[in-house]
Amino acid sequence: MKSAKELQAANGSHENWVPLLEVATREVFELMLSCHLTTSATAEEPRRDVTAMVGLAGQLCGVLSVCCAEKAAIRMTSLMLGVTVDKAGPEMADALGEISNMVAGNFKNKIAGLGDGCMLSPPTVITGSNYDLHSLADSPGLQVRMLFEDMPIEITLQIHS
Amino acid sequence: MNSIRALIVDDSSVMRKIVERSLRQAGIDLTEVFQAGNGAEALVVLQASAVDLILCDINMPVMDGLEFVKQLSGVPNAKGVPVVMITTEGSEAHVVQAISCGARGYIRKPFTSEQVKEHVVPILEGKP
Numbered sequence: 001m002k003s004a005k006e007l008q009a010a011n012g013s014h015e016n017w018v019p020l021l022e023v024a025t026r027e028v029f030e031l032m033l034s035c036h037l038t039t040s041a042t043a044e045e046p047r048r049d050v051t052a053m054v055g056l057a058g059q060l061c062g063v064l065s066v067c068c069a070e071k072a073a074i075r076m077t078s079l080m081l082g083v084t085v086d087k088a089g090p091e092m093a094d095a096l097g098e099i100s101n102m103v104a105g106n107f108k109n110k111i112a113g114l115g116d117g118c119m120l121s122p123p124t125v126i127t128g129s130n131y132d133l134h135s136l137a138d139s140p141g142l143q144v145r146m147l148f149e150d151m152p153i154e155i156t157l158q159i160h161s
Numbered sequence: 162m163n164s165i166r167a168l169i170v171d172d173s174s175v176m177r178k179i180v181e182r183s184l185r186q187a188g189i190d191l192t193e194v195f196q197a198g199n200g201a202e203a204l205v206v207l208q209a210s211a212v213d214l215i216l217c218d219i220n221m222p223v224m225d226g227l228e229f230v231k232q233l234s235g236v237p238n239a240k241g242v243p244v245v246m247i248t249t250e251g252s253e254a255h256v257v258q259a260i261s262c263g264a265r266g267y268i269r270k271p272f273t274s275e276q277v278k279e280h281v282v283p284i285l286e287g288k289p
Contacts, residue, residue, distance in 0.1 A: 031271035032179070081178055094175040102270045105249025109269070115252030120220065122172070 014142060014159055017111065022144045024107035025155050028099060033079040035148065043145040046152040048129045049073065050092065052100035055121035060114055061160040062137060064104040066096065070127070072151040097123030103155060136160065164190035165213035165285065170203040170229065171247070172221045176270075180216050180247060180277075187278035189285070200229025204236065211238045214285060219248040219259070230262040243284045247272065 022039075029035045047069035056062050068076075070092075077088035077095035088095075101123045108114040135141070137158040144155045167184060169177045177196050184191060195210055197203035201224040203217070215233075219226035226246055233239040245266035246259045256267045266280045 028271045031273050080175060091175050094173050098173050098175055102249055109251040116254045
């Protein structure tokens, strides 16, 4: 079994995984929400109303999180389910959890050796912005910011090597 | 293709709804759709109801999808019913494991209704 460090050596530095994280996210939004994410050099930090997290354990250990404003989360839910935004609210946490789960799964399947060697936890979703997240990760996280219908979203992978 | 009864097993209610919508978009006529949040709940559903197709996630609490598929051999209402796994676990090893447990097909999340059609319709039409 390859260690995380061996995987890192085989796949380049963790920084080189950023494009894979971006592609993995784009694919989830395109296939499940029929929506194209755009990138912007000036994409600002999103409101952290909703944070969906999935743990990774095995050859790669860490936490992947998807952060966005409530308005964006409800709109994502409405697109996923094909319902109007006024009917999407009750399903928001479930939908964001599934998005984070699919982004994490899609990301690990793009890295040689991780598909089999890395398990995903069930998603956890935090609603409300008045919190601080303290990661015990021992390497800098990977971060991707994109625009979902002009609303910023942030995908972060904190890695415990 | 005749209308069918489907059982959708996933711990996410959102995903169950998406799978049902994808089946309908794939042109599959559903007369009845049963839902379950894990393998154990699905076995209870099958005690009371016969179905023609089962779509099942792998990672679920209480009883995961692979264990559920293994237990189907002892369920009269599941005899000969095709099972298609729908999961984020997309490695070749997971596919092999699912097929060896008795699944007939495997769809990776994220997916489109076209992919659901490609995987499910041939199975319903009895093609290998």
